[in-house]
Amino acid sequence: MPALRHALLSLLLVAISWGQSAGDPTDVMFVNGRVMTMDSRVPRADSVLVRGERIVAIGIEEDVRSAMRPGGKVVDLDGKLVVPGFNDSHSHFTGGSRLLRQLNLYGVDTLAKVLKLVKESVDRAQPGEWIYGSRYDHTLWGDRWPTKQDLDRVAPDNPVVLRRASGHSVWVNSLALKISGITSASKDPPAGEIQRDSKTRQPTGILLESAAGLVRGRRRGPQLTREQRRKRLEADLIAGFRHAARRGVTSVQTSSSLREMEVIRELKAQGKLTLRWTGWLPLRQAAWLGERGVVTGQGDNWVRVGFLKGYIDGTLGDGTAAMFDPFIDRPDFDGLPTMNQKKLDAMVVEADRLGFQIGIHAIGDKGVHMVLNAFERAARVNGTKDRRHRVEHAQVIHKDDLRRFARLGVIASMQPTHCTTDMRFAETRIGRLRCRTAYPWRSLLDSGAKLAFGTDWSVEPLDPMRGVYSAVTRTNIQRMEPKTGWFPEQKLTAWEAVYHYTVGSAYGEHLEDVKGSLAPGRLADFVVLDHDVFTIPHEKILETKVVMTVVGGKTVYDGR
Template identity: 45%
Template sequence: MLDWRLEISKRRNKSGGFLLIFLFHSALLFAQPADLVFRNDKAVTVDTTVLLKPVADLILQNGKVITIDTALQQAEAVAVLGNKIVYVGTNKEVEQWVGPKTEVVDLLGKLLLPGFNDAHCHLLNGGFQLIRVNLLGVKTLKEIQEKVGEAVSHAPKGAWVQGRGWDQTLFNNGEWPTKEMLDAAAPNTPVYLRRVDGHSSWVNSAALKQAKITKETPDPAGGEIVRDKSGNPTGILKENATELVTRVIPKPSPAELRQAIEKGLEEARGFGVTSLQEESEGTYPGAISVYKELLNEGRLTARISTWIPLDSARYPEQLAKLREFFPADASILKLGLLKGYVDGSMGSRTALLFQPYSDDSTTNGIAQYTQKELGRLVFTADSMGFQIDMHAIGDSGNFVALLAYSQAILQNQPRERRHRIEHVQLVRPADIPAFKELGIIASMQPTHCTSDMRWAEARAGKERCKGAYAWRSFLNAGVSLAFGTDWVVEPLNPMGGLYAAVTRQDLETGQPEGGWFPEQRLTMEEAVRAYTLGSAYADFREKELGSITVGKLADLVVLDKDIFSIPPREVLTTSVVMTVMDGKVVYRKK
């Protein structure tokens, strides 16, 4: 059992005695008679006669506590004082931490885990999706048109209708949609809809007109305006071509940013997600200021590690001053890393492959940078001491990222970098050892595997897919894994990711039997570790987060089922009973 009460430092004073210095985490109780504590409407006698006895603010007991701590893997009870875990152990011993004002929660045998840490999400985009046109999972053009038409009917004159989540692979014919399909629902109102992966957009004629995109408009570097046989824009914009439209859409106001953030935080605490690593500031300038407002008001119910664009390394002087905009206490809101993009996505056929796509021999993807340009940005950011994360999905894209990292590491001074590659969806098996050698973290999203496996072999072929979503291969090679969802691309609920990691089966159908490339499956323990301690390590926070350990911050989640013992399909219906962040209960299931 691990117990923290007080530290006694014995120092011999001038008279030869010992000076006892008691160091406490919070206010201490002086001698009092026994008090009555009401627990579940029953009075319990608590002995408070011990001089200078610290007591807990919150106790969770009578549960199955999986700590993700190798020193004590399972316990029955946890005590919290302030925002720290002060005791992990038995139901009997935790009673010593009960005081007159302690909230005691009987877990009734339920599972207690460290709070989930989503290593990659888009909180603001997710919040906006919840209040805009949400197309996630929509399978018919008719339903999309109905949703867009409804939004148009409520839109103020001159306003844009925006949404996200469409996926042409869910349509019956699997073909890319066109501007005419949107024109039928919105002939005059400009409409902008991001694809589920965020790497392509679908717009109507009114949007093309406002953006002044015509037959003569050239493709921008790193992007494509999809055209018909006559050369006219179809309404699909890939990668950087999307910016031709987004630059003319009015930016959201601080009030709109706040609404989206609060909506996203509500979603997170209901799923037991207590830490979010996300890139709002790169997409929505001004987001950091809103986060700081919420922090000062005590309304930031998840820890935010916000990312900024790798392109910021083009301006080293301004980049060096960026840390000044963040609170000195970075326990809840902190500057995370610099995020860059090497390629696009498999779904949009913009991920970089060494060989052309199996279902489209005319392309092998779209590079976001030249190798020289990428190398220069990575070198500059690395030399300034920043952690770097590069989005890379294709096998060539991952190799390009590894090459840029290796060059910077060789040229700059030694240090603990923990650079990352985001997604790592398709990798040549021969390149996996390089992740370990360079200390690169594989930050992956398990539900990308189960969403993409429907068409992955058609895109890349079976042989290349042997290196797809290769979680087991990475772990066996000693590579650090961090898990997240990439919300808004996938739902924020960690249960989907855990199920995907241990089964590699479709969340709806449970197919294929045995899983897709089942040799890459993980155990539930490994998956939970990647979603907690692994994600904390990827954010340089493993000493304060990621496990239920005495002295760490009290971020906890209670589940209504034991995901370690139930059949995998039941994991998908497991829900959160309680979420604790920074020692405070931020969610209780009604």
């Protein structure tokens, strides 16, 4: 106890000296909490003092209260658990926000139920109006892909486009194919595939990877003015901010654009931004961005430029991930890589030379291997260090590549719910042997690698509790199987899961000294939970709710 008291007092003295230069906002002291700081110097506390956007002091209430200025406000946390705000290291936030108002097929577990929901949308629409939906997962229904004929039964007069949960393929009906001019004579685009009937060679209605871009529906229907598009974007984003606040998400690292980030900054100026936004930009634009002075880290703690994002392959669920060996359920096919090693190396070396952090989507073992090769070459050619390049997803890793992450300083940006979703079909796709190093969190940590956790929203729900549960159980959420976990040797503890969702994600964007842990001088981003996820039975983690979300010292959600 004396050592802990000494550490607390040391942090308090630092805090007071820091807080004296922070202007004159009202102090807010949060007391009577069970605070897990994720800071090894003082891992636990019961009180947090906030001044403006920063934490001023943290520790035992008696000590922290001495740093509070007259006129401050006290908030009683009623003994609830407090953790740093969750930082989703990989999301598609704008797309997820937009889908909050669209047909959502996530978790719908039979084809009949999906078709019923599509028919309900058709019944509300005008004849000929395009019907859009997303997040269906055909692996919940069985082994076969759905077809255009399935949709034709409920939508003969409306073109239908349903995006799979992965975001890497679409399922369309006959009318959508006809309008788009997709026929038996159509050629597969590069890094894409039009699925065809094995006998007639007619398109089945499934368009994989880049072939999804052949659908022309996006260019049809009512055209919105630029101002109308902007207003819709703002409304979608604000709905997304509310959605995130209720789930304790205080930061997102997300697909974005320079124009979109200007909208986000304007929402911040209007007081409507309730999370921190790090936007990743396309790797293919590296030269263009460099010419305009855009660099990773540009911006402030609310809106900033993140890494440059590229793709090397597809997904496991769509059967398009780049694999060293063919898929078990498709022996003549080993995935759809987007480019060869030489081209990938050239893109990565140039972006690295320009000073960008880089994140590459790679799911198959060959895809991951190619990305690690490119990062290794960039470091050798440019002599750069601590870029913290990232492999986004890193789902299936060859055993010989596991130790390369730590050696190269490459971050594994992973989404635990992908494991507990994909386990239903992973062994059917790639066999049990390759699955031994699928989603290998423990092996990566043991090798010294850095992990950053997220959700890939809207591919998976934004709720961090599902990610924490998945990391500690490796049990499918829908079926609650297997009870002991899928390859349980790769499980994490609850503390590790939360750490990589907070400190790990902050490290992944070079901000671990600013957020991700609770300490004096850090941003006052934290979440209050109604259950202690570190001590409750694991199945109760899914029932855990956010009581309060604080971002920059401001309460953006209060569910008390």
